[in-house]
Amino acid sequence: MEELQRLRERKAQSAAAAQADDAERAAAKAKKDDAARRKTSAASEAKAAKQRDAEQARRTKAEALARAVADRAQADAEAKQRRQANRAATATAKAQRAAARQAERAVEAAARQAADEEHAQREAEDEGARQRDEARRADLLQQEREAAERRTQQALANAAARAAAVAKLKTEQAAETLRLREESRQLGQAQTAAERERQDEREAAKRVVAEEVLRRRAQAAEESAERERQRLADAMRATEAVLARKRQEQAKALQAAEQAAERRRLAALQPVEVLGRAAKSARPGEVQVRCPSCGHLEPQGARLCSSCAASL
């Protein structure tokens, strides 16, 4: 606005300068006219005074010429002054036009800046609106997320409740199964007990039979033992007989040995035929048996070996 004001003032100044030029030009014209009139009057005076004094006329003419020259010089100076003024005015106008252009440019720049600022403000407003939209959308998203979270938690709680119910049912089923198993076990135990009783009865019957068998066996064993005792007694008697016989034989053998020694003592003087021990122990015409265990010779009919007591 200040620029515009200044512009206006400059325009007014240039108008005043133009008016001043016009006035100067008018004054110059008036002076010119005046000079012409004076020239004319000088010519008429000269014409009138032609007869009076040629000298005077020439002088007047010279003076007029000088005046005209001076006028001309003055006019030239004035014209020069005017040209200078015109030049100055032109320069001023140029400067004013440049200033005006500058001012216009400044105004345009200001307008552009204002437009830019307005644009920036609009963008800022748009940005603000967009941010508000985004914030609203984020709020909605957050609400949806929270709702989803709540739904999930609800679903989890439901699932947990269902799982708890299922676990309870399973526990009850397990308890029922245990109870049934216990009943079945008791039943089995009862059956087992009954079975065992029957088994016991059978075994008792078997035991009775076995006892009878054992009793009979014991009886048989007793009888057998009695027989064995008798047999052993027989054997002992036989053994004693054998031993007595052996003692007798040994006594005889000793006697025979003493006799043989006596004979050997004598045989030192005269050789004598010595009989073998086996030939000595066996009586003439007796059949002997050989013990299968030790090889001892026994008389026929002996029940036990007299050397090792093996059964013959």
Ligand SMILES: [Zn+2]
């Ligand atoms: Zn024997």
